[in-house]
Amino acid sequence: MGTAAIGRPEYINIRQGNKPPFTIESFRASGLEMLDEAYHQGIRYFDTAPGYGMAEQLLLDWITERAYSDVEVATKWGYTYVANFDPQATVHEVKEHSLKKLNAQWAQSQKLRPSLSTYQIHSATFESGILQNTAALNRLGELKQEFGLRIGITTTGANQEEVLKTAMNIAYEKELLFDVYQVTYNVLDQSLAEVVQQLNSQNKRVVIKEAMANGRVFSNANFPHYENLYHLMPQLAEKYSVGIDAIAIRFCLDSIHPFMVLSGASQKHHMIANLQASNFQLTLEELDQLRNLSVSPSSYWQERQTLGWN
Numbered sequence: 001m002g003t004a005a006i007g008r009p010e011y012i013n014i015r016q017g018n019k020p021p022f023t024i025e026s027f028r029a030s031g032l033e034m035l036d037e038a039y040h041q042g043i044r045y046f047d048t049a050p051g052y053g054m055a056e057q058l059l060l061d062w063i064t065e066r067a068y069s070d071v072e073v074a075t076k077w078g079y080t081y082v083a084n085f086d087p088q089a090t091v092h093e094v095k096e097h098s099l100k101k102l103n104a105q106w107a108q109s110q111k112l113r114p115s116l117s118t119y120q121i122h123s124a125t126f127e128s129g130i131l132q133n134t135a136a137l138n139r140l141g142e143l144k145q146e147f148g149l150r151i152g153i154t155t156t157g158a159n160q161e162e163v164l165k166t167a168m169n170i171a172y173e174k175e176l177l178f179d180v181y182q183v184t185y186n187v188l189d190q191s192l193a194e195v196v197q198q199l200n201s202q203n204k205r206v207v208i209k210e211a212m213a214n215g216r217v218f219s220n221a222n223f224p225h226y227e228n229l230y231h232l233m234p235q236l237a238e239k240y241s242v243g244i245d246a247i248a249i250r251f252c253l254d255s256i257h258p259f260m261v262l263s264g265a266s267q268k269h270h271m272i273a274n275l276q277a278s279n280f281q282l283t284l285e286e287l288d289q290l291r292n293l294s295v296s297p298s299s300y301w302q303e304r305q306t307l308g309w310n
């Protein structure tokens, strides 16, 4: 379960329909209910970040309260949430990939131990300088050794593949630094299929985010260029008696065999629907049909930039 949508009221997607009125108390309460429901449904892997508003603290409070010993947490460092839960905010998060920010956020995030298994750089890019920041990379290597953490990287954007290939060669004391790669992959952007194979063969964990392409996999009159996708997805959903969401997740599972696909659901019925992806498998022919529906990474990410926080 990804916790971005239960940590802050605004998120990049193309949500259709009305939102309930926002108060911090009710938002927090429904976030805790989502965590309980996730556990009840069998989810044991939770992805969070300080950049997701109250999500990391909510998860910490929940784990402490429930004292579950079988829950695994992955968090990140590098973004600070600055919107103060204001739905009208124009700036939601500020990125800083410095050693100072790493140390400051680690001081808080380490409270998630011993459930914390994975510590990731949030949205590594060439521009953020993190891939050349030896001091910060060495510090991650130290944390890996001292606390037995898996160190991860998350990527976003049209050049994810180049960023990943650079990260895959970064070492700390003669051992590869990164063990977990959280990446965007879905039926529209399949550009990482090959590099994921490489990562799988090196026994690295690949975690998929944005399996729903920020909501673009659901039929939407504003995206007429996805007509073929909007024709095929409902047919498959009907065949397997599941929602479009489960087909989108199943496509990720069957086409590249990742360690995990994150569900970003913010409502219980969506989470339960997402989990239906565990109950069937796509045929090779169906996989081929879906493979044919990808678009170029540049048009995928250009379009994503036009999606609002809502």
Ligand SMILES: NC(=O)c1ccc[n+]([C@@H]2O[C@H](COP(=O)([O-])OP(=O)(O)OC[C@H]3O[C@@H](n4cnc5c(N)ncnc54)[C@H](OP(=O)(O)O)[C@@H]3O)[C@@H](O)[C@H]2O)c1
Pocket: 001, 002, 003, 004, 005, 013, 014, 015, 016, 047, 048, 122, 123, 154, 155, 156, 182, 208, 209, 210, 211, 212, 213, 214, 215, 218, 243, 245, 262, 263, 264, 265, 266, 267, 269, 270, 271, 273, 274
């Ligand atoms: N590292 C990064 O930079 C990064 C970036 C993005 C995400 N993530 C991680 O990945 C997690 C997952 O986020 P995501 O964006 O990838 O989420 P996602 O699950 O791929 O997509 C969520 C979108 O799908 C919709 N949806 C889900 N199930 C649905 C259903 N059954 N029916 C209709 N609509 C449905 C949601 O609607 P509603 O809005 O109505 O819920 C939302 O618009 C995040 O929580 C976070 O942990 C990380």
